[in-house]
Amino acid sequence: MSSRSDIERHHSTKSCRQNNRAYGICRTLVLAGICILPLSGCTSFVIGAGATAGVAALQERGFNGAVSDSAITAEIWQKFLAQDEKLFLDIEIEVVEGEVLLAGQVESTADELEAVRLSWQVDGVRSVHNEMSVGSGLSLMDNAGDLVITTKIKAALMFDGDIFAINFSIETVNGTVHLMGIAQNERERDRVIAHARETSYVKRVVSHIRLKDDANRQGA
Structure with missing residues (x-):
């Protein structure tokens, strides 16, 4: 039994x-x-x-x-x-x-x-x-936590008047935030990274953000 x-x-x-x-x-x-x-x-x-x-x-x-x-x-x-x-x-x-x-x-x-x-x-x-x-798969609790982090960062970017939030993508996996997008200048890029780092429960921030005038951009 x-x-x-x-x-x-x-x-x-x-x-x-x-x-x-x-x-x-x-x-x-x-x-x-x-x-x-x-x-x-x-x-x-x-x-x-x-x-x-x-x-x-x-x-x-x-x-x-x-x-x-x-x-x-x-x-x-x-x-x-x-x-x-x-x-x-x-x-x-x-x-x-x-x-x-x-x-x-x-x-x-x-x-x-x-x-x-x-x-x-x-x-x-x-x-x-x-x-x-x-490694082993993430738990539902981990996935939920990552979603909360991503949502908070997106909200922070949207309410920052010095950031054009539409140009940035965010993925969070097990507390690590991955940033992609195109920044108008170094100041904007740094502000995006700072918002991510200042968000609760973020373990690490990895940035792949390019600057608008980066010669390596497609068509630049």
């Missing part, structure tokens, strides 16, 4: 699997949305494709750059999903002007190398920043 602790452990395991499955379904739906509306991602479901296109046009990378980056993101996600569902679920992707950021926690070095290899197969990719770590 099963003990009470065995029953509780069974229910806990089942709950985690159900939550992971739900997350996978949600992410698949988001991917489908990106494939249908390359500009939009999640935003299109809320404000519509027309408004999203307007937002893209206001970004420093411009309308065409936003289209290209969204297409690259969607194709990388598709390759991950076709290769191994774990890659699709465990890795976060940000793309700015063809620069790809891969962040997350994968199960093995082989998975890490495979993710980088697949990313380089996509047309338009100019560089790949590997910020993945190898």
Whole structure:
């Protein structure tokens, strides 16, 4: 006869699997949305494709750059999903002007190398920043904490009148904040980094922010 602790452990395991499955379904739906509306991602479901296109046009990378980056993101996600569902679920992707950021926690070095290899197969990719770590999967509590951190930083950037928040992307994995985007100048870049560092529970900040006049920018 099963003990009470065995029953509780069974229910806990089942709950985690159900939550992971739900997350996978949600992410698949988001991917489908990106494939249908390359500009939009999640935003299109809320404000519509027309408004999203307007937002893209206001970004420093411009309308065409936003289209290209969204297409690259969607194709990388598709390759991950076709290769191994774990890659699709465990890795976060940000793309700015063809620069790809891969962040997350994968199960093995082989998975890490495979993710980088697949990313380089996509047309338009100019560089790949590997910020993945190898280890056991993050808990739901860790994921929730990361989401809170990202949300706080985004809010701080939006309410800072000296920062054009629309130009920056943020990914948080296990307390490490990854920043990408295009800053108008060093002062703006430093303010973005400072907001991230000053946010509660942030362990580390990794910046891949480029300056507007950086000669290495695509089309610069």
